[in-house]
Amino acid sequence: MSVQDILSAENELTHMLGAQQAVVLSTRIRLARNLDGMPFPGWAKVPQRKEIAERCVEALNRSPKFRRGHVLRMGELTDLDRAVLVERHLVSKELASGKFGAAVISKDQTCSVMINEEDHLRIQVVKAGWHLRGTWNIAEQLDDALGPDLKFAFSEKLGYLTACPTNVGTGLRASAMVHLPGLCLAGHMEKVSRALSQDGLAVRGWLGEGTEAAGNIFQISNQQTLGLSEDAILRHLGGWIKNVVEQEWNARRKLATEEGDKFVDRLSRSLGVLRYARLLTSAESMNMLSHLRLACDMGCLPEERRHIVDRLMIEGQPAHVQMRQGGELDSDGRDLRRASVVREALREFPEPGPPTA
Amino acid sequence: MSQPLKCSLCEEAATVHLSQVVQGKVTKVHLCEACAQKGGATDPAIFQLADALIAPAVAPSLICPHCGFTDIDFRKRGRLGCPDCWKTFGDALGGLLIKVQHEATHVGRAPVGVAPVGQLRHRLEVARTEMEVAIAAEDFEGAARLRDEIAQLELQLRHS
Numbered sequence A: 001m002s003v004q005d006i007l008s009a010e011n012e013l014t015h016m017l018g019a020q021q022a023v024v025l026s027t028r029i030r031l032a033r034n035l036d037g038m039p040f041p042g043w044a045k046v047p048q049r050k051e052i053a054e055r056c057v058e059a060l061n062r063s064p065k066f067r068r069g070h071v072l073r074m075g076e077l078t079d080l081d082r083a084v085l086v087e088r089h090l091v092s093k094e095l096a097s098g099k100f101g102a103a104v105i106s107k108d109q110t111c112s113v114m115i116n117e118e119d120h121l122r123i124q125v126v127k128a129g130w131h132l133r134g135t136w137n138i139a140e141q142l143d144d145a146l147g148p149d150l151k152f153a154f155s156e157k158l159g160y161l162t163a164c165p166t167n168v169g170t171g172l173r174a175s176a177m178v179h180l181p182g183l184c185l186a187g188h189m190e191k192v193s194r195a196l197s198q199d200g201l202a203v204r205g206w207l208g209e210g211t212e213a214a215g216n217i218f219q220i221s222n223q224q225t226l227g228l229s230e231d232a233i234l235r236h237l238g239g240w241i242k243n244v245v246e247q248e249w250n251a252r253r254k255l256a257t258e259e260g261d262k263f264v265d266r267l268s269r270s271l272g273v274l275r276y277a278r279l280l281t282s283a284e285s286m287n288m289l290s291h292l293r294l295a296c297d298m299g300c301l302p303e304e305r306r307h308i309v310d311r312l313m314i315e316g317q318p319a320h321v322q323m324r325q326g327g328e329l330d331s332d333g334r335d336l337r338r339a340s341v342v343r344e345a346l347r348e349f350p351e352p353g354p355p356t357a
Numbered sequence B: 001m002s003q004p005l006k007c008s009l010c011e012e013a014a015t016v017h018l019s020q021v022v023q024g025k026v027t028k029v030h031l032c033e034a035c036a037q038k039g040g041a042t043d044p045a046i047f048q049l050a051d052a053l054i055a056p057a058v059a060p061s062l063i064c065p066h067c068g069f070t071d072i073d074f075r076k077r078g079r080l081g082c083p084d085c086w087k088t089f090g091d092a093l094g095g096l097l098i099k100v101q102h103e104a105t106h107v108g109r110a111p112v113g114v115a116p117v118g119q120l121r122h123r124l125e126v127a128r129t130e131m132e133v134a135i136a137a138e139d140f141e142g143a144a145r146l147r148d149e150i151a152q153l154e155l156q157l158r159h160s
Helices: A003-008 A046-062 A079-087 A093-097 A132-150 A181-185 A189-198 A230-259 A261-276 A282-297 A303-315 A318-325 A331-346 B033-039 B045-057 B071-077 B085-089 B094-101 B117-136 B140-159
Strands: A024-033 A070-073 A102-105 A111-115 A121-128 A172-179 A201-204 A217-222 B016-022 B025-031
Touching: A003 A070, A003 A079, A003 A318, A024 A132, A046 A070, A046 A102, A046 A111, A046 A132, A079 A093, A079 A318, A121 A132, A132 A172, A132 A230, A172 A230, A172 A282, A181 A189, A181 A230, A181 A282, A189 A201, A189 A217, A189 A230, A201 A230, A217 A230, A230 A261, A261 A282, A261 A331, A282 A303, A282 A331, A303 A318, A303 A331, A318 A331, B117 B140
Parallel strands: none
Antiparallel strands: A024 A121, A024 A172, A070 A102, A102 A111, A111 A121, A172 A217, A201 A217, B016 B025
């Protein structure tokens, strides 16, 4: 199984197999788990790291969830392969930069487990759209299925023991990837971001920690993992996401009403650029695609076109563009190739009309 | 180019540099602006605090018997060495846990086969409060249901 197989396989996030939603692109649950009695990956010696990887891969291979899935060892992949996996959010930058990390990915790509990242295991479940409970249920089942086999490090007082004090307890990070062009255009994003962080939620850019919010896409997640039950963590995040989605819709409707022709003009110009540009940088295409997504949500473009925009956001990332080309490209080469991929995909797009949503 | 000095308390770039001379012994403390303001750069206690933080850099005061990880390693990496480190460093990390987590006790799930004691205790507390509320509201049916749940939780906790 190669990274190429993963890219060409249809999945929820790129092929509209799951329910697509206007504001929430995807829901993610991550559980940090460690094997009792083994040093954490950052402190383990090389033979120990190999042993950890073997034990975890074996246990995951026995799990029905990963039947006919992919086992990817970072040391055996090319730089480009690893970069693509990072862009897909299937592995983290940290895992990709080490030699002894591995990732086990389910056939449908909703479940992935990172091995030898900061913790021995990072169990991840991702669903397209906003499905907090459904995503959590899958993660919980996986956790329970793997636990007896792997014997997780656990203390009555501190819960699941992790390498970093910021994950101890539940080891749970629940997050939503949200598209907030309305709040960004209205200049409210900073205020929203501040309110969220004051109430214990982290707001990050599209590729997680330390990245910019390209395309008006943000990742919102819980920070506290100790002293709250999983249920309380999910309810807290869920309440805020509902609130943010509502505020985003208010901002969009207000903009559409107040701006009138200017609103549709902005979306139409973006389509124009995307359709005719010969060179497109990653940042420019993300920001213009964000406008197209907004146009689909608002009824300016047919809603069923939204998944094409979503796919271009993923496939327009630098490593994806190079993978498609079949090898490494310099920055100009990528911009040229990206523009041609986007142009081709948007050729049949109709002209944006007035908003109906 | 030389690395800028780091704050003795938080790893930010230090902009405030203090020297204290006591009986010929010089102690230097480097602080970032935020820590200097918070700690009061003129407060002599800052030297004691910095002492406690700097001193173990010479000799570790805590070592995990399982994996050999020390408090100095933790200061460098911000991550622990192994799950057993939590036994050795748990108490020392108490303050940090409260700072980053606001809580010090797990109330969530437990692995299959392990009683989720924290979760049960937490639910017990909540159920007791809910029962009081139900009684005050004369919702005796609800209160009876909660009384049964409480009895059940107490039983589970006794057997765990």
